[in-house]
Every structure is written in C-alpha cells, then in structure tokens.
Amino acid sequence: MEPIDDAAVTDATGFTAGAVHAGIKKDGQSLDLCILASDRPAVAAGVFTRNKVRAAPVKLSEERLRTGRCQAVVVNAGNANACTGEQGMADARRMTELAAAKLGIPASDVIVASTGVIGVHLPMEKIEAGIQKIHLSRTAGHDAARAIMTTDLVPKEAGCRVRLGSHTVTVAGMAKGSGMIHPNMATMLSFIVTDAAVHPSFLRRALHEAVDNSFNQMTVDGDTSTNDTLVVLANGAAGNPTLDDQSLDARRFRDALTSVAAELAQKVARDGEGATKFIEMRVEGAASDDDARRAAKAVVGSSLVKTAVYGADPNWGRVLCALGYSGADVDETKVDLRIGDVWLMRNGQIQQFDRQAGVDALKGPDVLIWCDLNLGSGRGVAWGCDLTEGYVEINGKYTT
Amino acid sequence: MEPIDDAAVTDATGFTAGAVHAGIKKDGQSLDLCILASDRPAVAAGVFTRNKVRAAPVKLSEERLRTGRCQAVVVNAGNANACTGEQGMADARRMTELAAAKLGIPASDVIVASTGVIGVHLPMEKIEAGIQKIHLSRTAGHDAARAIMTTDLVPKEAGCRVRLGSHTVTVAGMAKGSGMIHPNMATMLSFIVTDAAVHPSFLRRALHEAVDNSFNQMTVDGDTSTNDTLVVLANGAAGNPTLDDQSLDARRFRDALTSVAAELAQKVARDGEGATKFIEMRVEGAASDDDARRAAKAVVGSSLVKTAVYGADPNWGRVLCALGYSGADVDETKVDLRIGDVWLMRNGQIQQFDRQAGVDALKGPDVLIWCDLNLGSGRGVAWGCDLTEGYVEINGKYTT
Numbered sequence: 090m091e092p093i094d095d096a097a098v099t100d101a102t103g104f105t106a107g108a109v110h111a112g113i114k115k116d117g118q119s120l121d122l123c124i125l126a127s128d129r130p131a132v133a134a135g136v137f138t139r140n141k142v143r144a145a146p147v148k149l150s151e152e153r154l155r156t157g158r159c160q161a162v163v164v165n166a167g168n169a170n171a172c173t174g175e176q177g178m179a180d181a182r183r184m185t186e187l188a189a190a191k192l193g194i195p196a197s198d199v200i201v202a203s204t205g206v207i208g209v210h211l212p213m214e215k216i217e218a219g220i221q222k223i224h225l226s227r228t229a230g231h232d233a234a235r236a237i238m239t240t241d242l243v244p245k246e247a248g249c250r251v252r253l254g255s256h257t258v259t260v261a262g263m264a265k266g267s268g269m270i271h272p273n274m275a276t277m278l279s280f281i282v283t284d285a286a287v288h289p290s291f292l293r294r295a296l297h298e299a300v301d302n303s304f305n306q307m308t309v310d311g312d313t314s315t316n317d318t319l320v321v322l323a324n325g326a327a328g329n330p331t332l333d334d335q336s337l338d339a340r341r342f343r344d345a346l347t348s349v350a351a352e353l354a355q356k357v358a359r360d361g362e363g364a365t366k367f368i369e370m371r372v373e374g375a376a377s378d379d380d381a382r383r384a385a386k387a388v389v390g391s392s393l394v395k396t397a398v399y400g401a402d403p404n405w406g407r408v409l410c411a412l413g414y415s416g417a418d419v420d421e422t423k424v425d426l427r428i429g430d431v432w433l434m435r436n437g438q439i440q441q442f443d444r445q446a447g448v449d450a451l452k453g454p455d456v457l458i459w460c461d462l463n464l465g466s467g468r469g470v471a472w473g474c475d476l477t478e479g480y481v482e483i484n485g486k487y488t489t
Numbered sequence: 490m491e492p493i494d495d496a497a498v499t500d501a502t503g504f505t506a507g508a509v510h511a512g513i514k515k516d517g518q519s520l521d522l523c524i525l526a527s528d529r530p531a532v533a534a535g536v537f538t539r540n541k542v543r544a545a546p547v548k549l550s551e552e553r554l555r556t557g558r559c560q561a562v563v564v565n566a567g568n569a570n571a572c573t574g575e576q577g578m579a580d581a582r583r584m585t586e587l588a589a590a591k592l593g594i595p596a597s598d599v600i601v602a603s604t605g606v607i608g609v610h611l612p613m614e615k616i617e618a619g620i621q622k623i624h625l626s627r628t629a630g631h632d633a634a635r636a637i638m639t640t641d642l643v644p645k646e647a648g649c650r651v652r653l654g655s656h657t658v659t660v661a662g663m664a665k666g667s668g669m670i671h672p673n674m675a676t677m678l679s680f681i682v683t684d685a686a687v688h689p690s691f692l693r694r695a696l697h698e699a700v701d702n703s704f705n706q707m708t709v710d711g712d713t714s715t716n717d718t719l720v721v722l723a724n725g726a727a728g729n730p731t732l733d734d735q736s737l738d739a740r741r742f743r744d745a746l747t748s749v750a751a752e753l754a755q756k757v758a759r760d761g762e763g764a765t766k767f768i769e770m771r772v773e774g775a776a777s778d779d780d781a782r783r784a785a786k787a788v789v790g791s792s793l794v795k796t797a798v799y800g801a802d803p804n805w806g807r808v809l810c811a812l813g814y815s816g817a818d819v820d821e822t823k824v825d826l827r828i829g830d831v832w833l834m835r836n837g838q839i840q841q842f843d844r845q846a847g848v849d850a851l852k853g854p855d856v857l858i859w860c861d862l863n864l865g866s867g868r869g870v871a872w873g874c875d876l877t878e879g880y881v882e883i884n885g886k887y888t889t
Contacts, residue, residue, distance in 0.1 A: 142813025142821045172809050172821050174837055207806020208839055269793060269810065310792040311711065312807070313814040392710040392792075393669060393884055400885020406607020407712070409572050410669065413542025414713040421542045421572050437574055439608055478878040484793055485800020 090345050093261065096248025097230025101259040102284040103128040103326035106229045108236035111219025113167035113205070113212060120236035122219040124188050125280055126161035130198060131324035132286075133159035134293040136300050138317035144171035144207075145181040147316055150200035153185075157289035159322055160198040162280055163188035163220065164237050166265070170203040170211050171315040180211045187220040202278050202318045204265060205239055234263040237278055240483060241267045243360055247352035251345040253338040256329035258285040260345045264353040268362040268484060270309035271390070279304065279319040279353055285342060286325035288333040295343045296321050303350035306382055306471040308390045309361035310480070321346070358389075358472040363479025366398055367455050371470045372417075374425075374461040380417035381462075381469030387415030388458060389473030398456050399475035403447030405433040408458060418464055425461040436463065490745050493661065496648030497630025501659040502684040503528045503726035506629045508636035511619025513567035513605070513612060520636035522619040524588050525680055526561035530598060531724035532686075533559035534693040536700050538717035544571035544607075545581040547716060550600035553585075557689035559722055560598040562680055563588040563620065564637050566665070570603040570611050571715040580611045587620045602678050602718045604639055604665060634663040637678055640883060641667045643760055647752035651745040653738040656729035658685040660745045664753040668762040668884060670709035671790070679704065679719040679753055685742060686725035688733040695743045696721050703750035706782055706871040708790045709761035710880070721746070758789075758872040763879025766798055767855050771870045772817075774825075774861040780817035781862075781869030787815030788858060789873030798856050799875035803847030805833040808858060818864055825861040836863065 099106050108123035135154045137147050153159065163184050170177050181201050189196040203211070234244035248261030262281030270277060287295075296319070304319060325331070332342055359367045370388040375381035388394055391411040397404045405426060412419045422437035429450030432440045450456070456475075499506050508523035535554045537547050553559065563584050570577050581601050589596040603611070634644035648661030662681030670677060687695075696719070704719060725731070732742055759767045770788040775781035788794055791811040797804045805826060812819045822837035829850030832840045850856070856875075 140810065140813040141817075141819045142809050169806070172806060172834070172837075172839065174822060174839070206804070207810060208833075210839075269807075312791055312793050312810060315806075315810050315813060391712055392880075393712050396881050396884035399881065402886060404606070406569070406572055406715075407669075409542050410540065410607060410712060410715050413540040413715060417541075419541045422574060433608075434572070437572075439572065439574070439610075476881060478881050480792075481796050481799065481876060481878050481881065484796035486802060 090348060091250045093248035093250060096246050096261050098125055098233060098261050098263050098280060098282050099227050099230030100248050100261040101282045103324045104282050105225040105227055106233035107223040107225040108229060108232040109219050109222045112215045113165055120232055121166045122216065123233040123236035124161060124163050124223050124225060125233055126192055126225055127322055127324040129324055130158050130160045131322040132157060132289050132292055133320060133322050134296045135318065135320040136296060138314055140313050140315050142172065142315050144169050144203060144316045145173055145177035146170055146201040146203045147318060149178065149181045150202065150318065153197060153200050158198065159200055160194050161188055161192055162200050162202065162320060164202045164278065165216060166237050166239050167205040168203060168209055168211050169205045169207045169316050171207040173210055176210055180213055183213060184216060187217055191220060200320065204237065204278050204316055207315060237265040239265065239267065240362055241265055241360055245353050245356035247349045249345050249348055251341050253329045253341060256327050258283060258327045258329060258342065260349045262349045262353055264357055266357040267360050268310055269312045269314040270357060270361065271311045271313045277314050277317055281321045281349055283323045284326040285323050286327065286329050286331040287323045288331055291333045292321060292323055295346050298343060299347040299350040302347050303354040306386055307354040307358045308386060308473050309358065311390055355472050358474050361474035362483045363477040364474030365477055366475040368398055368473045368475065369457050369470060371459045372462065373468050374463045374465060375467030375469065376418040376465040377467040378469055381467040382471065384412050384415045384417040385469045385471035387411045389471045392476055395473065395476035398451055399477050401448050401451040403428060403451060419462060420464065423463040425463065427459045429457055490748060491650045493648035493650060496646050496661050498525055498633060498661050498663050498680060498682050499627050499630030500648050500661040501682045503724045504682050505625040505627055506633035507623040507625040508629060508632040509619050509622045512615045513565055520632055521566045522616065523633040523636035524561060524563050524623050524625060525633055526592055526625055527722055527724040529724055530558055530560045531722040532557060532689050532692055533720060533722050534696045535718065535720040536696060538714055540713050540715050542572065542715050544569050544603060544716045545573055545577035546570055546601040546603045547718060549578065549581045550602065550718065553597060553600050558598065559600055560594050561588055561592055562600050562602065562720060564602045564678065565616060566637050566639050567605040568603060568609055568611050569605045569607045569716050571607040573610055576610055580613055583613060584616060587617055591620060600720065604637065604678050604716055607715060637663065637665040639665065639667065640762055641665050641760055645753050645756035645760065647749045649745050649748055651741050653729045653741060656727050658683060658727045658729060658742065660749045662749045662753055664757055666757040667760050668710055669712045669714040670757060670761065671711045671713045677714050677717055681721045681749055683723045684726040685723050686727065686729050686731040687723045688731055691733045692721060692723055695746050698743055699747040699750040702747050703754040706786055707754040707758045708786060708873050709758065711790055755872050758874050761874035762883045763877040764874030765877055766875040768798055768873045768875065769857050769870060771859045772862065773868050774863045774865060775867030775869065776818040776865040777867040778869055781867040782871065784812050784815040784817040785869045785871035787811045789871045792876055795873065795876035798851055799877050801848050801851040803828060803851060819862060820864065823863040825863065827859045829857055
C-alpha cells in the first residue's frame with residue numbers, strides 16, 4: 090500500500106469534481122457547493138447518522154443507495170437542510186435533479202449531502218445558479234474538499250494506491266468536520282472513491298469494517314450530527330477482476346479503504362473546533378477489541394481529559410476515571426498507564442514520576458496516551474483533540 | 490411540605506456535625522474534614538457510582554450499608570482516595586475507626602466518603618489529627634456542607650418539613666460537586682438525613698425514586714466520577730409510626746425526599762465549574778417518562794447547546810440534534826419547541842421568531858428550554874449549566 094502525497098478525490102481514475110461559491114455561506118467568497126462524479130455508474134455503499142433527527146439529504150441518499158449504485162454526489166456547505174420538513178425533502182430531491190441534468194444522467198443515480206446550520210430552508214435559487222456554474226474536471230479535487238468545509242480550518246484529503254494482482258487500484262477520499270463531531274456509523278461528511286471493481290455486498294462489508302476502525306473511533310465534542318454521511322463509490326475503471334470476500338486481494342483492498350478512512354478521521358480530530366492538540370489513545374489487553382475501542386473512545390471524549398491535555402496537566406486519574414465509565418471491563422488494580430514515555434501506573438500500582446516529564450509529554454501538538462488493561466488481547470485506538478477556550482468562543486457565536 | 494430556609498443537615502432531630510481544616514486541601518485554611526452523626530443508630534440506604542473504577546471509600550461504604558444501618562459518616566475533601574489499591578482500602582477503614590473511636594460507637598456503623606484528586610494516597614497523619622480536633626454540635630451543619638467542597642464556589646444544602654399524621658418529620662441534606670459531574674445512580678457526594686422512622690426496604694425504594702428524578706437528571710461535564718455517593722440516614726427521632734410502602738403517608742415522605750434531592754441536584758448544576766447560567770430542560774409528550782428524562786438529559790449534556798446558551802445564541806437546531814441522539818423516540822416532524830417564551834417550532838414546522846427575543850430568552854442566569862414531542866404522555870426534566878472559558882481554565886490547571 091503506497092500513500093499518495095497531496096491526495097485528492099480526483100486521483101482515482103474516472104472521477105471528476107467541480108466547486109463554486111454559490112453564496113450559501115455568509116462570508117461571500119468561500120467555495121460552498123460541489124459535485125463529485127464518476128464517468129460511469131459506480132458500485133456504492135454508505136453509512137449515515139444514527140441520530141433519530143435526520144436531515145433531508147440523509148433520508149434521500151440512504152434511500153437511493155439501496156440500489157447499491159450511484160454515479161455522482163452533490164454537496165453544499167453553510168446549511169444542513171435538517172429539521173426542514175417536506176420543503177427540505179423537495180429541496181434535496183431538486184438538488185439531485187439539477188446535478189443530474191447537468192451531467193446527463195438519471196437523478197436516481199445522484200445522491201446529496203448538506204452541512205451547516207440546522208433549521209433553515211436552503212436558498213434554492215442560489216443553489217440552482219451555482220450548480221449551473223460548476224465545471225467538472227480532473228484537477229478540481231482539492232476545490233471540492235474546500236467546498237464542503239464549514240468551521241474547518243483545513244481541508245481533509247487522503248489517498249493510497251494498492252497493487253491487486255497485475256492492476257493498480259487507487260482509493261482516495263475527502264472529509265469535513267470540526268464541530269458536532271461524535272460519529273455514530275459515519276462522520277459529518279466524507280466521500281471516498283476508488284477505481285477498483287468490487288461486488289456491492291463486499292463493498293458494504295468493507296465499508297463497515299473501515300468505519301468501525303476510523304470515524305467511529307473519533308470524537309470532537311460528543312454531539313452526533315443530524316447529517317453524518319460517509320459514501321464510497323467504486324467505478325471499476327482500474328480493470329481488476331471484481332473483488333469479493335473470496336478474492337485473494339480482498340484483505341489488501343479492505344486495508345487500503347480502512348487506511349484512507351482512518352487518515353481522514355485523524356485529520357478531522359486534528360482540526361476539531363478550537364483544538365490546539367491531537368490526542369491518540371491506545372488501549373491494549375482489553376477483554377475484546379470492542380471493549381478496547383470503547384475504552385479508548387471514552388478517554389478521548391472526556392471533557393476533563395481534554396482540558397487536562399490542553400493545560401499540559403498530567404492529572405492521569407481522569408484517564409482512569411474515563412476508562413471506568415466507558416462500559417469496558419476494567420480492573421484498576423491491573424492497569425498499566427503511560428503518557429508519552431512517562432509511566433504513571435504499572436499493574437495497578439501508582440508510579441512516582443517526574444512531574445516536569447509528565448508536563449512535557451503533554452506539551453507537543455500530538456499527545457499519545459497508552460494503557461494495557463491486562464485482561465485479555467483486545468486492542469483499539471481512538472482519536473480526539475483538546476478542549477479549549479477557542480471551542481467555547483466558536484460555538485457561542487455560530488449563527489450570530 | 491414546608492421548605493426550610495437556610496437549611497442544614499443538623500436541622501433533623503438527633504443529628505450533629507463537626508468540621509475542621511485538617512490540611513488536606515492545599516489552600517491552607519478551608520474546612521476539609523467533617524463528621525455527620527446521629528445520636529442513635531439510623532436506618533440507612535445509599536447509591537454509589539456505576540463507574541467500574543471505584544474509590545476505596547465507595548467500596549467500603551457500599552459493603553457496610555448492606556446491613557441497612559449506619560450511625561455516622563466521615564468525609565474528607567482534597568483527595569479522592571481513588572486508584573490507591575490496598576493502601577487506599579486500609580486508609581478508608583482507618584478513617585472509620587478513628588471516627589468511631591471518637592464517637593464511642595462500632596466502626597461497622599460508620600461509613601466514609603472522599604473527594605478530590607485521584608491517584609494520590611491520603612495524608613493519614615493529618616486526617617488522624619483532624620478527626621481528633623472535630624467538635625460535633627447541632628449548629629455546625631453549615632460547616633459540614635463547606636468541608637465537603639472542592640472546586641465548588643458555594644455550599645449546597647436543602648431541607649423541608651412534612652406532616653405525617655400527628656408527627657412532623659424533617660428531611661435535610663447537603664451535597665458537593667462542580668466538575669466530573671454526570672451522576673450515574675448518585676452524585677459526587679450527597680448526604681441526606683431525616684428524623685423519620687422508616688423501614689429499610691422502604692427507604693431504599695424511596696431513595697432510588699428520588700435519585701432517578703434528581704441527581705441522575707443533572708450533568709455538568711459528562712464525566713461520571715469514581716466517588717459518587719449519596720447516602721440517606723433515617724434515625725426515627727421524630728417518633729412517627731415506622732413508614733413502609735403501605736403507610737398512608739408514604740407518598741408524602743417520598744415526595745419530601747425527592748424534593749430535597751432535586752433541590753440539591755439543581756444547586757450542583759448551578760455551581761458547575763465555570764458556569765454562568767443554569768439550564769432547565771423540560772420534555773413533555775414523550776413515549777414514556779424514561780424517554781422524557783433521557784431526552785432532557787441529552788440536551789443539557791450537549792456541549793453545543795451549553796456553548797450556545799453561554800453565547801445567548803438561539804441556535805435551536807442543536808437542541809433538536811441532541812433530542813435526536815438521546816436514544817428517546819423522536820419524530821422531528823411533530824416537535825413543539827420553545828426557549829423561554831419564544832416559539833421556535835410548532836408541530837415540526839419552523840417558526841419565524843424575533844431574533845432579539847430569542848437572544849433575550851438566553852441572557853438571564855436561568856434558561857428554560859421546553860419541548861413537547863407529541864408522541865405520548867411521558868414527562869421529564871433535567872438540569873445543567875453552560876460551558877464557558879472558565880470551565881477550560883479551571884480544568885486545565887486542577888492539580889498544578
């Protein structure tokens with residue numbers, strides 16, 4: 090598996106993108122509307138928010154993906170089209186019709202995603218004019234990644250190439266998200282494309298495995314959005330024999346997909362609203378992998394751990410506390426715990442540590458916390474960010 | 490039921506308290522060690538944290554309360570005696586022995602609670618000297634409420650008197666808590682006493698009902714502590730016929746207990762770390778009372794709702810989002826939603842509202858959010874506070 094430098098969704102063969110400033114965002118200049126399209130119908134799979142309040146584009150896209158086929162995605166930022174009732178559903182459908190007309194394909198092969206403020210109707214005239222202005226090309230992948238941003242400071246893109254027999258397959262993706270980030274089955278918005286040829290049911294299973302080890306292990310603020318959407322399109326342009334669970338190369342493809350998804354998820358955590366530090370929590374020795382993932386996610390989700398990391402305060406009892414309420418099996422008399430290279434607990438015994446070394450381990454932009462629960466062989470990792478005055482500042486004034 | 494102004498735990502007949510500065514807290518002057526005692530053995534019940542990492546005093550006290558009997562509680566602030574292994578258990582037992590010796594009662598009738606930093610051994614010499622200095626009296630109830638504080642800015646006390654036949658019974662309590670507050674079966678620390686005569690099993694059921702409608706509906710930061718403890722002592726000094734589930738007055742006593750617990754829980758939320766506003770979320774029309782409580786608690790627990798309240802930003806979509814991920818049944822096309830007197834949604838339809846009125850509804854120290862899910866007759870309420878730069882400030886520097 091070979092990572093792609095400066096990856097873009099248009100790195101996969103047969104995919105084009107285009108983005109414009111349609112005037113949905115208030116700043117009057119940012120890109121806020123884009124289309125990502127394949128030159129042929131693609132096998133597709135998606136995972137969507139488990140929030141019971143689901144935005145119109147989530148409902149429509151989930152319905153359309155039941156066919157396992159999709160050719161294009163149209164996305165706007167600045168307005169989530171959530172809690173918008175019948176009008177919202179009609180607007181979401183209209184967005185797919187406008188994109189389909191532009192591309193000369195059926196609207197049933199187009200899905201839609203929206204992100205931004207909840208409870209406001211979409212400005213459809215701006216969207217209609219914007220879609221007409223979009224020009225799709227093989228070089229606009231980075232523009233598309235910018236067009237889906239809201240409070241994000243940086244675009245998030247990742248990609249890799251993997252050899253399957255005599256064919257080289259590309260997997261590339263983009264994601265957005267900075268606040269209201271606590272994905273449950275998907276992140277805020279992410280689109281991954283590949284030119285691999287795959288069976289629909291294989292793609293669905295590979296996607297769920299990738300999500301469980303990437304977006305579902307990442308949190309910014311514990312709020313599961315109404316619009317979480319992760320879609321994978323596989324157009325087969327690489328010409329490889331169609332992959333299924335029995336293929337020799339199935340594992341390589343699944344690992345490539347998981348790797349791209351994990352890189353995107355880490356980039357979202359790193360760009361969490363107000364964040365100054367990225368936190369990685371590794372749990373080993375859990376009773377099961379599920380337990381390990383649950384324990385790791387509780388730690389990166391704890392407001393007290395997040396503020397301690399921000400303040401570079403080695404108040405490690407908060408990590409133990411979060412492990413304890415995670416729902417995972419934990420016996421604190423057996424735990425090993427380390428922050429960076431500083432040992433805090435060994436086999437449940439408090440370790441004397443050099444306080445300054447503990448502070449230093451929390452001072453850099455990347456903080457690693459590691460524990461071994463010494464209960465079994467389960468492993469898991471989760472990613473998050475620190476909680477700062479910046480988060481409060483950004484979110485006290487989002488609609489104003 | 491008649492509320493008591495300026496209530497203290499010593500308002501119930503037969504209870505005394507005493508507090509000293511033992512030097513466990515770093516500031517060198519605050520009260521940090523206290524004893525609360527009954528003049529006779531009391532019927533007792535308790536609920537404790539569901540965190541799997543449980544402090545030594547939690548383990549010991551839960552074990553001792555299995556008898557349904559207790560006469561005194563010894564409490565320290567400044568050190569949680571959590572994650573402290575065998576030494577921690579020995580220290581907890583020793584605290585009860587020292588208090589028992591002072592009072593001339595068996596150690597098995599004494600329980601213990603601790604709150605403060607996790608992962609540091611108790612300074613037992615200071616505690617031993619401190620317990621010797623404690624003087625118990627009927628007027629030191631307010632001192633005891635101060636001695637259990639950590640980052641709390643104000644002590645939390647509540648009490649009421651209720652007429653049971655020809656007897657007047659007093660229920661009075663105190664609580665502490667400001668951070669690591671997301672109780673699961675109990676709050677950080679709370680002690681409620683009554684001079685009512687009660688059957689042990691009746692008291693246990695009354696306590697669980699009270700907790701479900703008070704401490705379990707309150708959150709500050711989503712972190713369930715290792716030390717949550719709520720204990721009720723009933724010493725029978727009021728001389729009423731012993732209450733059980735069949736008693737005519739059972740409902741009146743349960744309501745009095747719930748009322749004192751709810752007032753204490755609200756006081757904890759109001760004093761949340763860094764908080765400038767108290768938030769009450771009322772949910773009606775839920776499929777069940779459980780659903781209503783769950784939905785209300787998700788809203789007051791949402792970082793995005795908390796920051797929006799802080800910024801007086803009527804970004805009500807965040808309330809809908811939290812209702813949606815709460816786990817309760819929610820159909821956003823049916824919801825009524827109001828902040829203060831400002832209607833935002835009626836029967837799922839977005840309401841045009843005066844933005845300034847929306848801002849004004851969020852500007853005062855008490856914010857009321859109300860929704861009707863229009864699905865059934867379930868009702869519930871939850872309490873929380875806003876999330877501010879102050880919370881980040883306090884928690885970035887707690888052990889330093």
